[in-house]
Amino acid sequence: MRRLTTFDCDGATLAATLDEGEHATGLLIVSGGNEVRHGAHRGMAMLAQALAARGTPVFRYDRRGVGDSDGDNRGFAHASADLHAAVAAFRRLAPHVNRLHAFGNCDAATLLALEGRSAGINRVLLANPWTIEPTDDLPPATAIRAGYAQQLRDPAEWRRLLSGGIDIGKAIKGLMKIARTPSQPSTLATRVTQAIAAWGNDATVLLARDDNTARAFTDAARAHTLQTLTIDTSSHSFARAADKQALADIVTRWLAE
Template structure:
């Protein structure tokens, strides 16, 4: 495996990238799309290790910094304005590895959502790996808090110790719970027309995409919990139903899969899914 440092032109602005290249590349290549204010390295070097693991398995993998992030020039932009950046990275991978037949986008958090938005409008993407996709809404966040956080807190010995010892402001906690419960109940999913909410827009994009997706979720993560709840109904549910979904849950994992065991689980799940869906 060889790592090559690249500069990718994106509308006249250079983006810094690293291509992990195996001696004999497979027919599928991966572009890692970062999430949040993140760089091509990833939290706890997650993207570096993933790219190397995939390349060791024969899959060329490109990771890059958006314009305005990390070592790339230009104006910083949010995940809904990075389609040109992703497109330039995909084009660069195809140019550098002309033998590949398929490109898969791999994204965590809002990188997963940005990948889906791009893939819905591009015929050049054959699959998505989406980890804990970002679909944040006020009501969705509240629902995740009510269903995931408060239940665990009420069952916690530490919660009752603080309550009985007077360390906790019970009235304030009750007000927070009631406010979140009301917000969660206010969630309104239309079955007739998609709203402008992030879950509905992601659902519409997935319906347009309609190709293989590996969905990896963490069991100890509010972002994953909010996504899974939103995916139970509405346009997000409909969009997922139009795709060929493979689900892989890592119940103990946190948002960024920060332990070596969780990272290895993600790497193995990704490699296995690529082999099953894009054999040479």
């Protein structure tokens, strides 16, 4: 059964959804960016329904200023209180849950990596953690580098270049960004990768193979040995039908470990 509910966070009323299940391990799903708790193309709602049908209680919520929740949206960096309040609400509504796992994509994964332990979460599955501190409107240098490498191996791209089908100005900007990007990871990237490493076996990273955010994370995490899974897709939110199924299979196996 799916229940709509609300809970308080620093005076704001936050909207949430509980998909009920009898298992003692519950899953908290945290939405990334300004995405509502239903997820891209209702992906997180569908995932919650499938897991609850197998007995796992699943709790989702809209952070302050997003979706049906009150308050000001100040981004993931200011959403620690929302996470803590959501955990408390989940435990209150499902008192039989004695182990709490959490899944988040993009900056929700970053939030969980940094704040999940203090919120009382036992294990985390972190999809495409956000490690980028934007300086312009171009993709991260890692993604540009990977894109150029792929294009150089493709004869069709050489024909596009010779026929004027490639934006030379944009290409030059991309090369300049690669040249000026320091080899050391950014402050955010360092904090996130170190935080994930500190979780040890309680953290698993899930990457969309051809997603720019995932590529940036992979580059930033080279100094660490992390538990990592990959879905062969370029969809950041695992929006395609095959991606949704692959994600559901991975989450199901991960919860059963």
